[in-house]
Amino acid sequence: MSISPTAVGDPLTPDDAAVLARAFKVLGDPVRLRVLSLIAARNGGEVCVCDITAAFDLTGPTISYHLRQLREAGLVDCQRRGTWVYYWIMPARLALLSRFLDPAAAATPVAAS
Amino acid sequence: MSISPTAVGDPLTPDDAAVLARAFKVLGDPVRLRVLSLIAARNGGEVCVCDITAAFDLTGPTISYHLRQLREAGLVDCQRRGTWVYYWIMPARLALLSRFLDPAAAATPVAAS
DNA sequence: TCTCTAGGTTGACAGATGTCTAATCAAAGA
DNA sequence: TCTTTGATTAGACATCTGTCAACCTAGAGA
Numbered sequence: 001m002s003i004s005p006t007a008v009g010d011p012l013t014p015d016d017a018a019v020l021a022r023a024f025k026v027l028g029d030p031v032r033l034r035v036l037s038l039i040a041a042r043n044g045g046e047v048c049v050c051d052i053t054a055a056f057d058l059t060g061p062t063i064s065y066h067l068r069q070l071r072e073a074g075l076v077d078c079q080r081r082g083t084w085v086y087y088w089i090m091p092a093r094l095a096l097l098s099r100f101l102d103p104a105a106a107a108t109p110v111a112a113s
Numbered sequence: 114m115s116i117s118p119t120a121v122g123d124p125l126t127p128d129d130a131a132v133l134a135r136a137f138k139v140l141g142d143p144v145r146l147r148v149l150s151l152i153a154a155r156n157g158g159e160v161c162v163c164d165i166t167a168a169f170d171l172t173g174p175t176i177s178y179h180l181r182q183l184r185e186a187g188l189v190d191c192q193r194r195g196t197w198v199y200y201w202i203m204p205a206r207l208a209l210l211s212r213f214l215d216p217a218a219a220a221t222p223v224a225a226s
Numbered sequence: 227t228c229t230c231t232a233g234g235t236t237g238a239c240a241g242a243t244g245t246c247t248a249a250t251c252a253a254a255g256a
Numbered sequence: 257t258c259t260t261t262g263a264t265t266a267g268a269c270a271t272c273t274g275t276c277a278a279c280c281t282a283g284a285g286a
Binding site: 029031058059061062065066080082083 | 273274276277278282283
Binding site for chain 3: 048049050053060061063064065067068080082083084085
C-alpha cells in the first residue's frame with residue numbers, strides 16, 4: 001500500500017482515492033462497525049464467529065457476508081482452528097486510514113508499543 | 114442485553130455505530146474522497162465549487178450531490194459569496210473519525226482536561 | 227464410514243446509491 | 257426588467273448493497 005501518510009494535505013490521485021474509498025466504504029455500515037469494535041474490544045484480540053453472530057439479531061450468512069467484506073478490505077484476518085473460525089483486527093490498516101483523516105495526530109512521536 | 118466490557122475498550126452501541134457509519138459511508142466514495150482532499154489541500158482552506166467541478170469529469174449536479182453528502186455528514190461546510198459558493202473542511206469531525214480508527218495515535222502527551 | 231456442528235456460498239430480491247438531463251434558484255450586470 | 261452565469265433540485269434509471277432461505281463444506285468424533 002503506497003498511500004502517502006499525509007494524504008489529506010495533498011490531493012489524492014484517483015488510484016489512491018479508489019483504494020482508500022474501498023476501505024472506508026466497508027466501514028460505512030453500522031453492523032460492520034459493531035463487528036469491528038466487538039473484535040477490537042476483546043482482550044485476547046480474537047473472537048469466534050459464533051460469538052459475533054450471537055451478538056446480533058442477524059442470520060449467520062449475513063454475518064459471514066460482513067466478515068468477508070472486512071477481510072477483503074484488509075481490516076481483519078481470520079484462522080480456522082478445528083470447527084471454529086477466529087477473527088482479529090489488523091491495526092496497521094486501521095492506522096493507515098486514521099492518518100489519512102488526521103495527519104496531525106500521526107505527527108506525534110511514536111512511543112514504545 | 115449487554116455485552117460485557119473489556120479492558121481494551123467497549124464495543125460500540127448500535128446508536129454510536131449508526132452515527133459513525135454514516136460518516137464513513139460518505140467517505141466510501143472515491144469522488145468524495147478526492148473532493149475532500151482537494152479542499153483540504155487548498156492553502157486558503159476554501160475552494161469554490163466551480164474549481165471542484167473543473168477537476169472532475171462529472172457534471173455539475175453530480176458534484177453538487179457529493180458536496181451535499183459531505184456537508185450533511187458534517188465533514189465540510191460552505192458559504193455563498195455573491196455568485197460563488199465556497200467549501201472548507203471540518204477538521205474536528207475528521208479527527209473524531211480518526212481517533213475511532215486508531216485511539217493510540219490520538220493519545221497525545223497533553224493531560225486530559 | 228456416518229453424523230453433527232460451525233461457517234461459508236449461492237441465488238433471489240427490496241431498497242439504496244451515483245449519474246445524467248431538464249428544470250429551478252440566486253446573484254450580478256446591462 | 258431581462259439576461260447571463262454559478263449552483264442546487266427534481267426526476268429517471270442502471271447498478272450496487274444488505275438480507276434471507278436454502279444449500280454446501282470442513283472438521284470432530286463415533
